[in-house]
Amino acid sequence: MSKRILTMFMIIFVIFLYAPTLLLPIFAFNDSSIIAFPLSGFTFDWFKSLGAADELRKAAGTSLIIATSSSIIATMLALLATSATVRYKFPGKGAMIGTIMLPMFLPEIIIGVSLLTVVLLAGLKLSIYTIIMGHVLICTPFCIAILRSSFQQLDPSLEEASLDLGESRATTFRRVTLPLIMPSVISSLLIGFTISLDEFVIAFFLSGTEPTLPVYIWSQLRFPQRIPSVMALGTLLLILSVVLLTLSELLRRRSARRLGQTSTSGAL
Amino acid sequence: MMKRLQLDSDARRGLSQISLPFAFSVLLLAAPLTILLAMSFWTQDFLTLDRTFTLANFKEAWTSPVYRTLMLRSLKISIIVTVLTVGLAYPAAYYMSFVAPNNRKALLVFLITIPFWTSYLMRIFLWKVILGFNGVVNGSLMGLGIIDAPLDWISYNQFAVVLTLSHAWLPFAVLPIFVVMEKVNRSYLEAAQDLGDTPFQRFLRITLPLSMPGVVAATLIVFIPTIGDYVTPRLVGGPDGLMIANMIEIQFKNANNAPLGAALALSALVLVSSVAGIFVWLNRRYLKAEGAA
Structure with a gap:
């Protein structure tokens, strides 16, 4: 009885979670500049209009550069932080990892304005570099969360074996550790990329003359006649995010399987 | 002796590995927050x-x-x-953990995660x-002739x-x-059942106290960032629904009064952290009373 109520609740919950998102593709293909039901017809015009927008292409380029750089830097920092916290005991560990994870719990506007204050005081110019710094800061905690479980499952005897056989630490990392955790590393890169590509508030505070994609979208939202094109762009971004996330999830599962297998064969 | 040496070299290795990401956080988070604090004075x-305090x-x-x-x-x-x-998420999480068959759990988690990452804006x-x-x-209801004028209570x-947040x-x-x-x-649940607890008693005495740490984490993850939300009030809030983040932005940009903006940002952070602190403290007392902590 209560199970049936909970199941009903869960179905409604998932529908509520997804319903607004489903409007995106519906109105992106709707042949009317007014966003309302009933639908008036099917069209590709809104997608075609995106191809003609130069500013959009520039913003997409900027976002691509920022998301790629942020995800790579954040993943490298996360690899170092995770390796240190999972394997070693050292003084100040809790405080250090706490500081690194803090952006996960801070309002983004606080990160945005504090970096903006530094830029203003130092007389620096706002540029894509300032956005990359902000994005690395917020991506790193999520990358650590992804990498942590695969470091925890990693069988230390494999690395010890490599060290005993005379390999250096760097070679051991490159030839033993990295291949074993590779799926989570890629998963971490994809998550970092997705977060940075989507992030608005920090980019809004820290962007100079080159807007990112979300900042560009924000500037378009003021014009009612651009809304259908924004819906088309949103649809494309939604598809991109879903593809990246699905890839990331598949890799994460593969990583869990791979590490699981090595540890059982190790036990045997 | 051997063991201490070993620990020391381990500690050194750990410290050298974490130094770079930690330095990054200090340089780009701790230092800017300190400068924001200075700015507010x-x-x-x-x-x-004018840099007088x-x-x-x-x-x-x-x-x-x-x-x-x-x-x-x-x-x-x-x-x-x-x-x-948190109130709506709790039964959903309960369903996923206690009701859903094991082979469906991964799919459900993935279903919940997707909107988590897709374009916030x-x-x-x-x-x-x-x-x-x-x-x-409004457009649909008016198109269908159900209402004549837009409903004004649903927006701005x-x-x-x-609703949106x-x-x-x-x-x-x-x-x-x-x-x-x-x-x-x-x-534990089986034991309680064997000892004659009803399902509701089991929930109150076992599941609820033991799942409280998750409720606390969820509360903090939602509560603290929400106070600083900028986009939602601007898009659906209207003049009556504006929030503090919108004023912080105005102070930093249009009003060109970064010190006041800094004071507002830090005040909001302190306010929300204090309320969160009180909540965590109350929860600890509840868990102590339940004997779960």
């Missing part, structure tokens, strides 16, 4: 910054009716949103599309802000609760 004098910004942030209204409204909205999201904007004067609800007010943060609340529920030892 200074005064903007047109284009120059003053509490005037904080005084203005806490006593001026405009800022106080915005601050309290932001706090009120965050509290309502947190109660709603677009998700908020879609609510404006749904609720706005020419939006889906605090109700719209609460709750929807945006729901997935963030489900996952921490689910993760903790998964760790609840099922044999």
Whole structure:
């Protein structure tokens, strides 16, 4: 009885979670500049209009550069932080990892304005570099969360074996550790990329003359006649995010399987 | 002796590995926050910054009716949103952990995670599309001849802000609760059943106290960032639904008064952290009373 109520609740919950998102593709293909039901017809015009927008292409380029750089830097920092916290005991560990994870719990506007204050005081110019710094800061905690479980499952005897056989630490990392955790590393890169590509508030505070994609979208939202094109762009971004996330999830599962297998064969 | 040497070299290796990401956080988070704090004690004098120490910004942030209204409204909205999201997320997480068959769990987690990561800006904007004067609800109802004029109570007010923010943060609340529920030892429940507890008693005496850490994590993850939300009030809030983040932006950009903006930002952070602290403390007392901590 209560199970049936909970199941009903869960179905409604998932529908509520997804319903607004489903409007995106519906109105992106709707042949009317007014966003309302009933639908008036099917069209590709809104997608075609995106191809003609130069500013959009520039913003997409900027976002691509920022998301790629942020995800790579954040993943490298996360690899170092995770390796240190999972394997070693050292003084100040809790405080250090706490500081690194803090952006996960801070309002983004606080990160945005504090970096903006530094830029203003130092007389620096706002540029894509300032956005990359902000994005690395917020991506790193999520990358650590992804990498942590695969470091925890990693069988230390494999690395010890490599060290005993005379390999250096760097070679051991490159030839033993990295291949074993590779799926989570890629998963971490994809998550970092997705977060940075989507992030608005920090980019809004820290962007100079080159807007990112979300900042560009924000500037378009003021014009009612651009809304259908924004819906088309949103649809494309939604598809991109879903593809990246699905890839990331598949890799994460593969990583869990791979590490699981090595540890059982190790036990045997 | 050997062991201590070993530990020391381990500690050194750990420290050398964490030094780079830690330095990055100090340089780009701790230092800027400190500078923001310093900024809040200074005064903007047109284009120059007067660096004599003053509490005037904080005084203005806490006593001026405009800022106080915005601050309290932001706090009120965050509290309502947190109660709603955690309240709705709890049964969802319960279903995922205790009712759903094991082979469905991974799929459910993935289903909940997808909206978690897909364009925040677009998700908020879609609510404006749904609720706005020419939006889906009004446009469709008017098109069908059910209403003559747009419903004005569904948009550009605090109700719209609460609805939109709750929807945006729901997935963030489900996952921490689910993760903790998964760790609840099922044999406790069986033991309670064997000893004659009803399902409801079992829930109250075992599942609820043991899943509280997840509720606390979910509360903090939703509550603290929500007070600083900028996009939602701007898109669906109207003049009546603006929040403190919008004022912080105005101070930093249009009003060119970064010190006051800094004082507002830090005040909001302190306010929300204190409320979160009180909540964590109350929860600890509850768990102690239940004997679970």
